[in-house]
Amino acid sequence: xxxxxxxxxxxxxxxxxxxxxxxxxxxxxxxxxxxxxxxxxxxxxxxxxxxxxxxxxxxxxxxxxxxxxxxxxxxxxxxxxxxxxxxxxxxxxxxxxxxxxxxxxxxxxxxxxxxxxxxxxxxxxxxxxxxxxxxxxxxxxxxxxxxxxxxxxxxxxxxxxxxxxxxxxxxxxxxxxxxxxxxxxxxxxxxxxxxxxxxxxxxxxxxxxxxxxxxxxxxxxxxxxxxxxxxxxxxxxxxxxxxxxxxxxxxxxxxxxxxxxxxxxxxxxxxxxxxxxxxxxxxxxxxxxxxxxxxxxxxxxxxxxxxxxxxxxxxxxxxxxxxxxxxxxxxxxxxxxxxxxxxx
Amino acid sequence: xxxxxxxxxxxxxxxxxxxxxxxxxxxxxxxxxxxxxxxxxxxxxxxxxxxxxxxxxxxxxxxxxxxxxxxxxxxxxxxxxxxxxxxxxxxxxxxxxxxxxxxxxxxxxxxxxxxxxxxxxxxxxxxxxxxxxxxxxxxxxxxxxxxxxxxxxxxxxxxxxxxxxxxxxxxxxxxxxxxxxxxxxxxxxxxxxxxxxxxxxxxxxxxxxxxxxxxxxxxxxxxxxxxxxxxxxxxxxxxxxxxxxxxxxxxxxxxxxxxxxxxxxxxxxxxxxxxxxxxxxxxxxxxxxxxxxxxxxxxxxxxxxxxxxxxxxxxxxxxxxxxxxxxxxxxxxxxxxxxxxxxx
Numbered sequence: 001x002x003x004x005x006x007x008x009x010x011x012x013x014x015x016x017x018x019x020x021x022x023x024x025x026x027x028x029x030x031x032x033x034x035x036x037x038x039x040x041x042x043x044x045x046x047x048x049x050x051x052x053x054x055x056x057x058x059x060x061x062x063x064x065x066x067x068x069x070x071x072x073x074x075x076x077x078x079x080x081x082x083x084x085x086x087x088x089x090x091x092x093x094x095x096x097x098x099x100x101x102x103x104x105x106x107x108x109x110x111x112x113x114x115x116x117x118x119x120x121x122x123x124x125x126x127x128x129x130x131x132x133x134x135x136x137x138x139x140x141x142x143x144x145x146x147x148x149x150x151x152x153x154x155x156x157x158x159x160x161x162x163x164x165x166x167x168x169x170x171x172x173x174x175x176x177x178x179x180x181x182x183x184x185x186x187x188x189x190x191x192x193x194x195x196x197x198x199x200x201x202x203x204x205x206x207x208x209x210x211x212x213x214x215x216x217x218x219x220x221x222x223x224x225x226x227x228x229x230x231x232x233x234x235x236x237x238x239x240x241x242x243x244x245x246x247x248x249x250x251x252x253x254x255x256x257x258x259x260x261x262x263x264x265x266x267x268x269x270x271x272x273x274x275x276x277x278x279x280x281x282x283x284x285x286x287x288x289x290x291x292x293x294x295x296x297x298x299x300x301x302x303x304x305x306x307x308x309x310x311x312x313x314x315x316x317x318x319x320x321x322x323x324x325x326x327x328x329x330x331x332x333x334x335x336x337x338x339x340x341x342x343x344x
Numbered sequence: 345x346x347x348x349x350x351x352x353x354x355x356x357x358x359x360x361x362x363x364x365x366x367x368x369x370x371x372x373x374x375x376x377x378x379x380x381x382x383x384x385x386x387x388x389x390x391x392x393x394x395x396x397x398x399x400x401x402x403x404x405x406x407x408x409x410x411x412x413x414x415x416x417x418x419x420x421x422x423x424x425x426x427x428x429x430x431x432x433x434x435x436x437x438x439x440x441x442x443x444x445x446x447x448x449x450x451x452x453x454x455x456x457x458x459x460x461x462x463x464x465x466x467x468x469x470x471x472x473x474x475x476x477x478x479x480x481x482x483x484x485x486x487x488x489x490x491x492x493x494x495x496x497x498x499x500x501x502x503x504x505x506x507x508x509x510x511x512x513x514x515x516x517x518x519x520x521x522x523x524x525x526x527x528x529x530x531x532x533x534x535x536x537x538x539x540x541x542x543x544x545x546x547x548x549x550x551x552x553x554x555x556x557x558x559x560x561x562x563x564x565x566x567x568x569x570x571x572x573x574x575x576x577x578x579x580x581x582x583x584x585x586x587x588x589x590x591x592x593x594x595x596x597x598x599x600x601x602x603x604x605x606x607x608x609x610x611x612x613x614x615x616x617x618x619x620x621x622x623x624x625x626x627x628x629x630x631x632x633x634x635x636x637x638x639x640x641x642x643x644x645x646x647x648x649x650x651x652x653x654x655x656x657x658x659x660x661x662x663x664x665x666x667x668x669x670x671x672x673x674x675x676x677x678x679x680x681x682x683x684x685x686x687x688x
Contacts, residue, residue, distance in 0.1 A: 019531070019538035023513065026520060026528070036524055063526045087530045169367065176370060180380055182407045184370070186431045187363070194363035 022058050022081060025120070028279045032060065034269035035120060038150050038258035039064040041267065045148050046070050046116055054105050054119035054138050055131045059085030059098060061118050066094040073098040074114065076105045076138075105138045117143050118150040124202050125283035126156055126254035127305055128315040128335050132220075133227050149222045151256035151269065158237050158319075159214035159273075160247040160299045161205055166195055166286065167248065200317060200335045201284040205251045205273040211293065212239035214253075214272065217303045234304035241297040246290035250319060252283040252303070283317070285333045291323045299323050308334055366402050366425060369464070372623045376404065378613035379464060382494050382602035383408040385611065386460075389492050390414050394456055398449050398463035398482050399475050403429035403442060405462050410438040417442040418458065420449045420482075449482045457486050462494040468546050469627035470500055470598035471649055472659040472679050476564075477571050493566045495600035495613065502581050502663075503558035503617075504591040504643045505549055510539055510630065511592065544661060544679045545628040549595045549617040555637065556583035558597075558616065561647045578648035585641040590634035594663060596627040596647070627661070629677045635667045643667050652678055 026032055039046065039061070047069035053062040056075035062085075065073045075085055075098055082102040089098045101108050117138055123130035139149060170191050176184040215237035220230075241247075251273060258267040271280045293299065301321035308314035318332045370376055383390065383405070391413030397406040400419035406429075409417045419442055421429055426446040433442045445452050461482055465475035483493060514535050520528040559581035564574075585591075595617060602611040615624045637643065645665035652658035662676045 019535040022531070023516060023535070026524075027516065029523070032524060058528065058531065060520075060524065060526050060528070064524075067525065084531055084534050088526070088528055091530050092527050172367060172371065176404075179373070180370075180376060180404065180408075181411065182404050182432070183435050184402065184404070184432055186435050187366070187402065187428055190428050191363040191367070 018081070022084075024279050025057065026060060030276050030278045031120070031269060034258070034267060035061050035118070035150070036064050038260065038267050039068050039118065041258075041260040041263060042116075042148060042150065043068045044261065049115035050074070050112055051116040051118060052076065052105075052110065052114040052138055052142055054117060054135050055121060056085055056100065057081055057120075059088050059100060061120060062098045062100075063089065063092050063094055065116070065118060066092075066097040070097060070116070072112070072114075074108075074110050075100045076108055077102060078104045105134045105142075110142055113142055113144045114147065115144055116148045116150065122154070122254065122256060122280065123315075124280060124335060125200060125252050125305070125315055125317065126154060127230070127233065128200075128283075129313045130315075132230060135222070136225065136227050136230075139222070148259070151258045152222050153257040154220045154222065155216050155255045155257070156218040156233070156235075156303070156305070157214040157216050157253050157255070157272070158239075158303055159251050160211045160239055160241070160293070161209045161249050161251045161284070162211055162245045162247060162290075163205070163209055163249050163284065163286070167246075167290075169195060196286045196288055198331065198333050200315075200333045201286065202281050202335075203284055204277055205282045205284060207274050210251065210273055211241050211243075211245050211247060212299065214251075215239050218305070230307075232304060232306050234302060236302045237300065239299045241293040241295060241299065244292075244294045246292050247299065247323060248287055248290040250285045250287070250321070252285065252317065253280075285317060285319060285331070287329075287331065291326065293323060297324045301328070362425070366428075368623045369401065370404060374620050374622045375464070375613060378602070378611060379405050379462070379494070380408050382604070382611050383412050383462065385602070385604040385607060386492065386494065387412045388605065390460055393459035394418070395460040395462060396420065396449075396454065396458040396482055396486055398461060398479050399465060400429055400444065401425055401464075403432050403444060405464060406442045406444075407433065407436050407438055409460070409462060410436075410441040414441060414460070416456070416458075418452075418454050419444045420452055421446060422448045449478045454486055457488045458491065459488055460492045460494065461487050466498070466598065466600060466624065467659075468624060468679060469544060469596050469649070469659055469661065470498060471574070471577065472544075472627075473657045474659075476574060479566070480569065480571050480574075483566070492603070495602045496566050497601040498564045498566065499560050499599050499601070500562040500577070500579075500647070500649070501558040501560050501597055501599070501616070502583075502647055503595050504555045504583055504585070504637070505553045505593050505595045505628070506555055506589045506591060506634075507549070507553055507593050507628065507630070511590075511634075513539060540630045540632055542675065542677050544659075544677045545630065546625050546679075547628055548621055549626045549628060551618050554595065554617055555585050555587075555589050555591060556643065558595075559583050562649070574651075576648060576650050578646060580646045581644065583643045585637040585639060585643065587639045588637065590636050591643065591667060592631055592634040594629045594631070594665070596629065596661065597624075629661060629663060629675070631673075631675065635670065637667060641668045645672070 050072040051065045051070045056077040062073045062075040086100045121131035173187040217235035217237045253271045255270040304318045316334045322328045394416040395409045400421040406417045406419035430444045467474035517531040561579035561581045597615045599614040648662045660678045666672045
């Protein structure tokens with residue numbers, strides 16, 4: 001009798017609680033460099049201005065803004081990591097510029113409105129446990145008209161995939177007889193029920209398993225989107241298969257875009273499986289049974305993302321999908337509900 | 345804002361709940377082959393006899409016993425996996441021999457006493473959430489005098505190690521300035537507090553990080569050990585360093601031994617870092633600060649393992665240790681308390 005793998009990993013990772021998430025975020029070069037580059041490219045809009053960093057964590061983005069010439073940075077952070085942010089700010093001698101404020105952005109009082117909001121608010125599948133609502137609240141309350149939001153746009157994509165790991169895991173039970181002389185093939189059905197459930201799986205999708213060009217199904221303009229609109233983020237999609245394969249899952253991922261005035265191309269932080277891995281990886285939604293496709297088979301449908309009824313911070317993803325001439329199917333996924341936020 | 349790594353892994357692995365633990369155990373060839381070999385080597389004691397499998401899981405050990413000629417096997421399993429065990433037994437046409445009984449061994453009623461008990465009861469650090477108490481209960485209630493217990497002995501070992509990953513993680517914060525131009529070295533102290541806490545970490549220790557021959561500090565004879573004795577499993581240890589290094593943790597692991605009548609050597613299932621990896625890996629206990637050793641520096645002390653006061657199924661490990669001429673230090677570790685058993 002022993003712990004299952006999930007509990008085992010909890011043992012491993014929770015022994016690193018608190019620091020691990022920040023280490024992971026700072027060590028995610030795709031993420032941290034995207035913000036750093038975006039902030040420095042916007043130096044003209046930041047220099048001499050007041051900036052609000054929503055959910056500042058260790059304060060690294062706030063310090064980037066100070067280095068870019070901000071007159072004042074309000075680093076708002078609700079969790080106890082704010083204490084470390086305070087130390088780091090002093091250590092970098094920007095305490096006259098960066099003010100760490102412990103509290104939620106909905107409750108803190110700032111001495112002035114700001115010209116810039118910077119925030120790294122994105123969660124798994126973009127919206128899971130995300131702070132986007134808080135960023136929009138901050139925007140409406142504290143951002144001066146025409147102010148800058150970094151990032152300013154978010155996009156959601158979907159693509160059908162063929163995940164071999166899951167099929168291998170189901171096949172494992174057919175291999176037991178050869179290994180140990182006991183036929184355990186009937187475990188395969190049980191394994192299918194356990195694995196191909198309605199949970200959203202966060203994992204790295206290999207490019208070779210992606211079966212079509214991804215389709216964008218939703219776009220959020222951070223300058224204008226409302227909290228009300230976040231209650232149902234949806235859109236249609238159409239993908240066409242690269243070749244013959246068995247679709248056994250959808251992959252959902254996001255990008256966020258930073259405006260870069262005077263630079264021909266915008267700066268995109270992408271969590272696509274075809275881009276360097278980030279700590280967000282991808283969201284994988286397993287279908288109940290694989291569907292065969294050939295080259296150019298259309299995979300069409302609609303995705304709708306909405307907060308769970310049980311917990312507004314939890315996201316549900318509903319997918320209606322049609323593969324070729326087959327009839328439309330539907331499945332609703334969610335990220336399993338865990339204990340309340342452990343980050344405080 | 346996003347989930348920390350522990351929650352992320354929970355997302356990943358809990359989507360495979362139920363089946364994953366059984367897949368992991370069956371796929372652990374070291375474990376499964378040790379039991380299979382032990383059962384077949386004991387054919388003479390099993391043939392025509394009644395066997396009790398305590399915590400039978402998918403029933404694979406019970407089927408091995410049936411294949412070894414048991415007249416009757418009682419596969420007692422409290423969790424719902426018993427339903428799958430029942431199916432597997434039928435699938436292997438041993439339903440006339442193996443009787444799956446859903447319930448705890450403390451409450452089930454068997455039609456007869458048995459000559460053999462087989463059980464895979466070992467948890468992390470041997471005793472964490474282990475079923476050993478249940479095996480002893482079963483032994484005292486259902487095993488005929490002189491009966492066979494597989495395995496029949498368990499041993500606990502300790503060895504000082506130098507874990508480079510943890511030191512690398514602390515050093516990471518010194519590298520941030522070069523990467524992003526922000527000095528985050530002051531996070532190192534916070535990281536140290538988070539990482540070098542009193543939690544037992546379950547992870548694979550590399551042989552190259554082991555600093556001495558391991559020392560056995562406790563041995564349990566399954567034929568005679570009592571539940572009362574399990575309330576404090578302890579013993580002294582003495583290790584001598586292979587060479588110059590910084591001890592930053594202790595590694596605790598176990599072996600279990602199967603009697604093999606008529607075979608010159610016994611059969612040992614070892615979870616030593618120098619043996620092929622098992623799903624138990626090793627238990628790592630981090631010291632608050634590293635201690636330098638040179639060749640032959642003695643590392644001596646005493647280990648005491650006892651059930652947590654909060655939860656009898658949780659194990660605490662107290663280590664008193666002396667390195668060379670330094671004064672004796674003490675630290676008590678435990679495996680973090682999680683939600684109640686998810687395996688039911």
